[in-house]
Amino acid sequence: MTVGLFIPCYIDQFYPGTAIATLQLLEKLGVTVVYPPKQTCCGQPMANSGYEHLTTGCNELFIDNFSDFDYIVSPSGSCILHIKDHLHSEGRENEAVQIRHKVYELTEFLTDILKVEQLDAAFPHKVGLHQSCHGQRGLKLSQMTELVAAPFSKPLQLLNMVKGLELIPLSRQDECCGFGGTFCVAEEAVSVKMGVDRVADHLEHGAEFITGADMSCLMHMEGILKRQGSRVKVLHIAEILNSSAQ
Amino acid sequence: MSTTSTKDHAELAGQFNADEKRVDWHDETLWWIRQKRDKAVNQLPEWELLRETASKIKEHGLSNLSNYLEEFEANAQANGITVHWAADAKEHNEIVHGIIKKHGVNRMVKSKSMLTEECHLNEYLTENGIEVVDSDLGERIVQLAKEPPSHIVLPCIHKKKEEIGDLFHEHLGTPAGVSDPQVLTETARQHLREVFLTRKIALTGVNFAVAETGEFVVCTNEGNADMGAHLSEVHIASMGIEKIIPKREHLGVFLRLLTRSATGQPITTYSSHYKKPRPGQEMHIVIVDNGRSVQLGRKDFRNSLKCIRCGACMNTCPVYRRSGGHSYHNAVSGPIGSILAPNLDMEKYADLPFASTLCGSCSNVCPVKIDIHDQLYKWRQVIVKAGYTTKAKTAGMKMMQWTLSSPGIYHAAGKAGRMVMKYAPFAVNNALNPWYKQRDMPKPPVESFDDWYKKNRGNK
């Protein structure tokens, strides 16, 4: 099985640790991983701003880079959701459709395709799990509190395999952090207030780390934590799952 | 975002956020209602099936709307109700005014109707010398405050009880400083009782209009629609064309969904059926289009007409809870308002579909399963293509497109100062980076993943 690793632009540029952890974790689990060097971005920042018509270049590039793989995996629920919902190509729609069916967010790839049941990871800390909306409500990584349906959570299933990790409860299990792409600047006041409230929920419950499957939300919360001078850190779930047990 | 000079959502929300304590209070109050809703719906194992059923009934109704409307009209007429058709808000207001004039009166009592808010009926009638008293307590409060409602189910949810006490002191003569809800409610009750007894004409909204029987159902918790209608000589009911349901038996589905979604109650206190005027009474129904048939013709947005105005999407919306209903500058606020309003005036409401993180919670609570957040996304595309966006934003997006479409330029841009920071998503439409106002920037690492990969795995 060969997996194409898709690293979204902002992870490539700001959070290489997340990308490295994703790569190493997949390799540890016996997967052959290839990182196509010519990748840039899924096009979501433009599409969510109303400029989906400008994403043709990104789409074609994505198809060039990834159509040959068995699976495409990325440590970002939001980007994967965008590809799943909006990757199209005038000349190569067939390939686009295939890609839409073989892209996976990291945690769902681990639970649903690799069917991981144990991990050799340890992280002896109090951790709060942020459910990023696009992963949760879009990709259905976890059950949603609005629905009357049986609970499940793919990220949680994995975190439970990590030795020493203590998961803290939250008052609001799946409230949005307010990042929202360009929303974070276009609606600065509300975006920040949402982030402040989300962070406060984690802090009140004693989190030392806030983790999640989407670095963009974590980046937003990190910005708030740092401004508050907090010692609490954000860490992508890949880095926790990849942390070695000693 | 909007090219008009009126204030947009972001600006109004910014003002609302100047008082953080108030934002917290607003957020917590509405979240409490969302929790009551959760509790109520979790008592029904068939909840998701109910939602699906309601959605399908509405879908069928919308697909056969003209037939059901005609069936409803014929049955209502046979029951002795006069049916009027209004193409838009103006016609609606003129029809209502015409009925009032015909009876030679200059005042009317009105129960809650979001349609009349949408049509700005109160302003129109006031300009024409007709006094309107809103009889829903929340509506009466915002009416006294000369404000529009901020929520479709809880019109004065933005007001604290002390502020209501001040309003009642000024307008209804309660002692200064009294804010005990019981005292205020009793005062309102006495005040409204006099209104109910003296107004000859009562206007109500319509929650459901049953095609099969020609009857309509009005849901209130205060019984104020009933008080007004039963004591009146003339009952006018205003309804949008989408309020039609085919059969009476379908009410069982909608009445179970409506108030559980709205407030967590199993059913509204009063779900009153009006079928024919009592002897000596006149009953009118005004059926209003006002843009609805245009929306029905928009493939991506027609589903929005399924809305039963429960307000659940507002209560759950993390943006609404922290920006307040007035920031949507439209009669219907929140997520549903944001997908209805652009249909009425795309330029004026160009900002609303952007007042969302697309988190999707609204679509999940919606009892008729409207794909609200997907429609917000789709409206963004429509609005940008129609040109209701700023030149700066378009320029920024084009720059981003250019950078991201070419791996060479992208990686060069990354080296030259972290491309993401330059174009996406922070600095797109702002000269001064609003990210930094209340948030620190991520620290650029020594090397990007791409650099690391080349170094560590390059020879593979």
Ligand code: SF4
């Ligand atoms: S869109 Fe759905 S949730 Fe929102 S008010 Fe209408 S019916 Fe209720």
